[in-house]
Amino acid sequence: YEIITSPIVPFMNIVHDRAVIEIMRGCNRGCRFCQAGMFYRPVRERKPEKILQAIETLISKTGYEELSLLSLSTMDYSKVEELVSRAQKYFKKEHVGFSLPSTRVDSFGVEMASKIASIRKTGLTFAPEAGTQRLRNVINKNITEEEILNAVASAIEKGWKRVKLYFMIGLPTETDEDINGIVALSKKIKALGLKQLTVSVSIFIPKPHTPFQYARQITPPEARKKFSILSRIKRFAQLHLHDPGKSYIEGVLSRGDRQVGNAIYKAYKNGSLFDEWGEEFRLSTWIRAFESCKIDIESYSREKDVEEELPWDHISLGISKAFLREEYEKAHKGEPTRDCRWNGCTLCGVCQEYRTINVLN
Known part of the structure; x- marks a missing residue:
């Protein structure tokens, strides 16, 4: 698929006012709430040479001063370090800022933080999603609190001062302890020395073709009760909360x-x-x-x-329903499923259905 290098440039301010390059498609991390992670399997990476050529063309044609390397999990691109190193000279020469979408904290090394921060610091985004290790195991977010804190500390050491965190409430098996865990983890991260911390909390919405398509969605009153616990975050960070009513309707429309x-x-x-x-x-x-x-x-x-x-059972994404059921059962047991790129096939069904494989550099 071709890289878009001549997009329409808006003449007004927009939310994502920057140039973007999709460096790969697909993600096999297996977060059990994520529809895109199931929909876009398997992983297909673009060659670094094509990406670098597209970056130069895109910046020269649009005049943007910031560029984002886009994918579902950009830091999992197998040659991300090589790509950033080769692009660094061009970014400096053109005074172009470099940003990433939500960053996998378990793959954000000190070396990468140093290379990115040496260009122009625009802010980092991490998505722990849940406040406790127990609940991260349930949703298959295979990162520990220690890894999260180490990643933020490393970024601060290299000059980053602004961090945004993404969490969800209403996840399967969630308790008040997990909600309090969001407050506690956010406070620990702020205490590392950040100038600005933003905590964004959305409401879990079960999506078709995911292991959590079977899960219950909490009601608006339940969401507001959980938000009241999270209000303590306002004492030390900016807090953004999604509208409970809007999320509830989205859940009905989704399923x-x-x-x-x-x-x-x-x-x-x-x-x-x-x-x-x-x-x-x-x-x-x-x-x-x-x-x-x-x-x-x-x-x-x-x-x-x-x-x-289910109403969508007649639509196939290549993911087998047996795999989704098994993942839902593993979630309730708190059992993780590893990335098939590095730990062997998980028999989700996609590669067998479409006779394809992960395409890595």
Whole structure:
């Protein structure tokens, strides 16, 4: 697939106002909540030479002053160190900032931190996702608290002062201890000497074609109760919380069937037009739409039986349902599944279904 090197440059400020290069597609880390990680399997890496050529062309044609190396897990690109080293001279000459999407803390070495920080420090993003080791094992986020703290400390040593953390609440088997763990871990990270820490917390939404497609989604009142515990973070960091009502509706739409389509149209007719804008979203409009269509919202947010027929079962991504069931059961046991790039095939079904393999450099 071709690299886009002549994108349309907006004449207004946008959220992600930078140049982007997709350096690889796919991720086999196996986070059990992640739909993209299942959807884009297997891993396919671009050659460093093609990426470097595209970077020069993209910057010269757009005039952007910041570039992001984009993928689901950029630091897992097998030649990321070589790529950054070769691009470093060009970045310095053109005064181009270098940013990464959410960084895997277990693969963020001191050497890479040094090379990235030597260009122009724009801020780092880490995604622990859960506040305790127990819950990270459940979701298959195979990183420890020690690795997280060491990665941030290494980054600070090399000159980084701004860090953003991503967490989720409402994950399967979650308790108040896990919520308090988010506060405790965030406080430890801030105490390392950061100038600015931002903690962003979203609400877990079960997605089709993932091991957690069977899980229950928490209600808005439950989410607000958990958010009240997290409010202590405001004492030492910026705290961004997702809208519980909006997340709840997203969950219904994510696992909805044909009947939900009627409610979507009804909500539209009742004025739900620009709901992505926070000030335009009205939960009551959606509730009335579902009620008028005689749809029970809780039937879509409840936990599913692993043998239950699901509305999307007729759609194949190559992932076998047996693999998803097994992963869901392993989650409740707190058992991890390792990355198949380095630890052997996990029999998810993709390579067998499409007769392909991971493509690494």
